[in-house]
Amino acid sequence: MSYLDTTIDVYKQAAEKPDVGLCCTTTPVWQLPGLSMPRIMLDMNYGCGSTVNPRDLVNDPTVLYVGVGGGMEVFQFSYFTRKPSGVIGVDVVDEMIEACRTNLLEAEQQNEWFSREYVDIRKGSALDLPVEDESIDVAAQNCLFNIFKADDLKQALQEMYRVLKPHGKLVMSDPVCEQYMSDELRNDDRLRALCLTGSIPLREYIQMITDIGFGTVEIRAKRPYRILSPNHYSTQELIYIESVEVCAIKDPMPADGPCVFTGRTAIYFGNEEYFDDHKGHVLLPNQPLAVCDKTAHNLAALGRDDIFISNSTYFYDGGGCC
Numbered sequence: 319m320s321y322l323d324t325t326i327d328v329y330k331q332a333a334e335k336p337d338v339g340l341c342c343t344t345t346p347v348w349q350l351p352g353l354s355m356p357r358i359m360l361d362m363n364y365g366c367g368s369t370v371n372p373r374d375l376v377n378d379p380t381v382l383y384v385g386v387g388g389g390m391e392v393f394q395f396s397y398f399t400r401k402p403s404g405v406i407g408v409d410v411v412d413e414m415i416e417a418c419r420t421n422l423l424e425a426e427q428q429n430e431w432f433s434r435e436y437v438d439i440r441k442g443s444a445l446d447l448p449v450e451d452e453s454i455d456v457a458a459q460n461c462l463f464n465i466f467k468a469d470d471l472k473q474a475l476q477e478m479y480r481v482l483k484p485h486g487k488l489v490m491s492d493p494v495c496e497q498y499m500s501d502e503l504r505n506d507d508r509l510r511a512l513c514l515t516g517s518i519p520l521r522e523y524i525q526m527i528t529d530i531g532f533g534t535v536e537i538r539a540k541r542p543y544r545i546l547s548p549n550h551y552s553t554q555e556l557i558y559i560e561s562v563e564v565c566a567i568k569d570p571m572p573a574d575g576p577c578v579f580t581g582r583t584a585i586y587f588g589n590e591e592y593f594d595d596h597k598g599h600v601l602l603p604n605q606p607l608a609v610c611d612k613t614a615h616n617l618a619a620l621g622r623d624d625i626f627i628s629n630s631t632y633f634y635d636g637g638g639c640c
């Protein structure tokens with residue numbers, strides 16, 4: 319049995335018997351005016367962050383959501399799209415699709431504004447999406463891609479890239495881990511399916527995203543997620559896992575490489591009216607300008623003593639250079 323089959327088994331069970339401790343998130347659930355969230359959707363919140371951001375959802379978007387779980391986020395997305403099939407949900411597990419449909423029915427009963435026709439649920443795999451090329455404005459996945467091994471992760475990212483329109487956004491929430499994990503942990507299919515031992519370092523994740531062709535990447539949040547401790551897992555040392563929220567934008571790749579925003583800013587404190595690097599970045603005195611890591615590196619390389627470059631906050635959701 320492959321790890322993908324084990325994953326299907328794990329989520330078949332999680333669909334039939336909600337498990338509030340599975341995945342788990344420190345991100346507060348969106349409270350939105352007039353939105354009443356069915357209890358069962360909260361109990362089946364199997365994500366590790368949020369992929370819903372009102373700023374992404376302007377201009378009547380069509381949203382794709384891969385790995386629907388109990389339907390909490392497809393329901394939240396449909397709050398913004400409010401049109402038939404405005405949200406397309408894809409999942410490979412029959413029982414999860416069934417649970418999601420049932421939960422959306424309950425949401426319909428609790429929310430006058432919502433119709434279950436707003437969500438089009440399709441059976442299919444993240445590795446072979448049943449979705450047309452360049453038909454999606456915002457594609458989302460929450461706590462699914464970390465389960466995939468490298469080749470499958472690449473395939474899943476390529477599929478998202480294929481279905482997005484130019485300048486479309488891929489929004490993701492996933493665990494990442496900077497520490498070494500033994501092969502024993504990595505190859506434990508069940509732990510991997512439970513989103514515990516598949517995560518890779520953030521830089522590797524970003525590299526895979528930009529290798530696919532996404533020209534802009536935003537790291538929107540980074541939070542504590544889990545600990546793998548020697549008394550519970552096969553490890554000699556504590557392994558710390560975080561969860562990140564990432565937005566990858568299908569912008570053309572800049573000639574000098576991708577723009578990856580990790581929450582850095584540049585602040586000019588010299589005596590001139592402004593500082594202009596003649597590459598599109600004008601720094602006004604004592605005003606932080608959000609810069610991508612590439613620009614932060616280039617400005618630092620100038621060796622000036624009147625430009626301060628702040629460290630990554632891993633909290634960035636728009637504005638600034640590039």
Ligand SMILES: C[S@@+](CC[C@H](N)C(=O)[O-])C[C@H]1O[C@@H](n2cnc3c(N)ncnc32)[C@H](O)[C@@H]1O
Nearest residue numbers: 329363364365385386387409410411443444460
């Ligand atoms: C960790 S849960 C996350 C659920 C949901 N995104 C949430 O935040 O609550 C993973 C989801 O992906 C689905 N899934 C597992 N393997 C999949 C695959 N290969 N393609 C699409 N969905 C898959 C599972 O059925 C489950 O709904």
